Amino acid sequence: xxxxxxxxxxxxxxxxxxxxxxxxxxxxxxxxxxxxxxxxxxxxxxxxxxxxxxxxxxxxxxxxxxxxxxxxxxxxxxxxxxxxxxxxxxxxxxxxxxxxxxxxxxxxxxxxxxxxxxxxxxxxxxxxxxxxxxxxxxxxxxxxxxxxxxxxxxxxxxxxxxxxxxxxxxxxxxxxxxxxxxxxxxxxxxxxxxxxxxxxxxxxxxxxxxxxxxxxxxxxxxxxxxxxxxxxxxxxxxxxxxxxxxxxxxxxxxxxxxxxxxxxxxxxxxxxxxxxxxxxxxxxxxxxxxxxxxxxxxxxxxxxxxxxxxxxxxxxxxxxxxxxxxxxxxxxxxxxxxxxxxxxxxxxxxxxxxxxxxxxxxxxxxxxxxxxxxxxxxxxxxxxxxxxxxxxxxxxxxxxxxxxxxxxxxxxxxxxxxxxxxxxxxxxxxxxxxxxxxxxxxxxxxxxxxxxxxxx
RNA sequence: GGAGAGGUGGCAGAGUGGUCGAAUGUACCUGACUCGAAAUCAGGCGUAGGUGCAAGCCUACCGUGGGUUCGAAUCCCACCCUCUCCGCCA
Numbered sequence: 001x002x003x004x005x006x007x008x009x010x011x012x013x014x015x016x017x018x019x020x021x022x023x024x025x026x027x028x029x030x031x032x033x034x035x036x037x038x039x040x041x042x043x044x045x046x047x048x049x050x051x052x053x054x055x056x057x058x059x060x061x062x063x064x065x066x067x068x069x070x071x072x073x074x075x076x077x078x079x080x081x082x083x084x085x086x087x088x089x090x091x092x093x094x095x096x097x098x099x100x101x102x103x104x105x106x107x108x109x110x111x112x113x114x115x116x117x118x119x120x121x122x123x124x125x126x127x128x129x130x131x132x133x134x135x136x137x138x139x140x141x142x143x144x145x146x147x148x149x150x151x152x153x154x155x156x157x158x159x160x161x162x163x164x165x166x167x168x169x170x171x172x173x174x175x176x177x178x179x180x181x182x183x184x185x186x187x188x189x190x191x192x193x194x195x196x197x198x199x200x201x202x203x204x205x206x207x208x209x210x211x212x213x214x215x216x217x218x219x220x221x222x223x224x225x226x227x228x229x230x231x232x233x234x235x236x237x238x239x240x241x242x243x244x245x246x247x248x249x250x251x252x253x254x255x256x257x258x259x260x261x262x263x264x265x266x267x268x269x270x271x272x273x274x275x276x277x278x279x280x281x282x283x284x285x286x287x288x289x290x291x292x293x294x295x296x297x298x299x300x301x302x303x304x305x306x307x308x309x310x311x312x313x314x315x316x317x318x319x320x321x322x323x324x325x326x327x328x329x330x331x332x333x334x335x336x337x338x339x340x341x342x343x344x345x346x347x348x349x350x351x352x353x354x355x356x357x358x359x360x361x362x363x364x365x366x367x368x369x370x371x372x373x374x375x376x377x378x379x380x381x382x383x384x385x386x387x388x389x390x391x392x393x394x395x396x397x398x399x400x401x402x403x404x405x406x407x408x409x410x411x412x413x414x415x416x417x418x419x420x421x422x423x424x425x426x427x428x429x430x431x432x433x434x435x436x437x438x439x440x441x442x443x444x445x446x447x448x449x450x451x452x453x454x455x456x
Numbered sequence: 457g458g459a460g461a462g463g464u465g466g467c468a469g470a471g472u473g474g475u476c477g478a479a480u481g482u483a484c485c486u487g488a489c490u491c492g493a494a495a496u497c498a499g500g501c502g503u504a505g506g507u508g509c510a511a512g513c514c515u516a517c518c519g520u521g522g523g524u525u526c527g528a529a530u531c532c533c534a535c536c537c538u539c540u541c542c543g544c545c546a
Contacts, residue, residue: 041506045515052475052515055527059474068526075526275466396504404485406503 001393017106020113021355033096044085102212105390107355108364114354127347129371134433138374139424140305145435146455163306168453175446177288177419180315188336190286195266198257203269206395208361218259218292259292263316264413272395283320306420313419319412326410330386334366337382337416343442346425347371363388370425381421384414
């Protein structure tokens with residue numbers, strides 16, 4: 001959520017910033033809604049003040065035995081207009097909220113302006129792509145050759161875009177997650193967390209997935225509800241029962257659970273509706289969780305292999321920071337994610353996303369792309385973003401500043417790293433001519449000392 | 457799943473349908489006393505929004521949403537959450 005104050009004060013400037021990321025802000029609509037809101041709210045509050053005063057007089061005078069009919073009449077007169085105004089105010093405020101809640105964040109001034117992935121800016125490269133004197137296989141070929149990667153069975157059990165690991169590959173997957181968690185907690189100062197995988201709508205709203213991206217999420221009902229059909233079947237004379245069911249439907253729907261698309265959601269929402277004491281900042285959390293994405297609209301992209309899945313594991317880094325420290329924090333967090341790749345000896349590059357390629361809530365995003373020999377290119381393995389106060393404002397996540405006043409925090413997060421894609425990168429970069437895969441040294445302690453994964 | 461209890465300010469904890477945004481205690485801040493601290497005393501101390509150059513004034517908020525009423529923290533209904541006990545369960 002953008003700062004309403006900023007929109008009121010300098011609408012044109014905000015619109016211009018948003019235009020760089022391809023978002024057309026309907027300034028006329030904002031002006032109209034905001035103008036309406038102002039008039040209605042002012043008038044409505046004025047009437048409320050009058051009603052309150054009159055009601056107080058009724059109480060006061062009744063005790064004294066005075067006639068109160070004049071006051072009663074006054075309230076009755078104001079009542080109708082007030083009720084009307086309140087209804088209109090609620091409506092306009094809903095519209096204003098709906099309007100604001102789907103506006104993306106404004107990009108930081110350092111973000112390169114562009115539309116496509118091609119406009120992203122390479123920041124640095126690390127490591128050299130390995131040379132092979134044989135024809136390289138992709139991770140699917142390698143994994144199936146080793147007998148540990150089985151898409152057919154995964155498809156039988158669930159469907160497309162799921163994968164199944166067995167034996168040393170399943171262990172490698174676990175080893176990667178453990179290695180990442182250990183590095184971040186022991187070397188980088190993050191607190192390990194275990195968090196819910198099913199979250200409520202408020203949490204999804206807080207980090208920006210809702211209301212705009214519901215189609216990308218999986219959801220489940222918190223409990224059984226009446227269907228609209230069942231409600232309509234209730235006899236007309238049982239109005240009370242009908243109303244009861246309608247309320248139930250509404251509240252239960254509101255209370256449905258969503259499967260997290262990233263640990264960013266539960267972890268960042270730890271500070272929702274909280275006021276964090278200044279001295280506790282920065283908060284640094286790491287979590288290893290599965291992530292669930294419906295990947296609506298991704299049909300045809302990366303259909304082979306485990307690059308794009310409905311379910312994948314990720315180790316996520318989250319920092320909750322003082323607003324003045326957020327860009328410093330982002331560089332630090334990016335370094336923490338890079339450290340994993342360096343220790344695994346996987347070549348990568350860091351790119352700064354252009355305005356058009358950034359996610360909805362981000363003000364600045366770095367992607368880390370790992371080298372994949374079979375694709376002869378770099379592919380995204382981590383995304384590290386500064387959301388500034390965008391998420392904090394939605395979450396009412398604040399800290400108490402030096403003057404003792406609550407102020408919005410800044411939130412950061414980044415993958416450290418996507419476990420599935422890291423597994424892919426290890427398989428492809430460490431493959432041997434005979435189909436075996438060398439285990440990177442950093443992982444060997446987590447693999448019981450295993451140096452090479454061979455077909456069984 | 458069954459039975460019961462409860463949700464009020466940072467925390468604890470009062471609250472009769474009528475100046476209750478809410479007593480009191482505690483924490484915190486400021487001042488006095490003190491060489492300093494503790495203790496004591498005095499004052500201050502919620503959040504959000506509107507309006508105003510400002511001091512200020514106004515509105516909303518006592519789990520959430522409805523209802524009754526001129527007026528609701530207080531009465532009624534539904535829902536959510538927490539706790540205790542029983543059952544089931546990894």
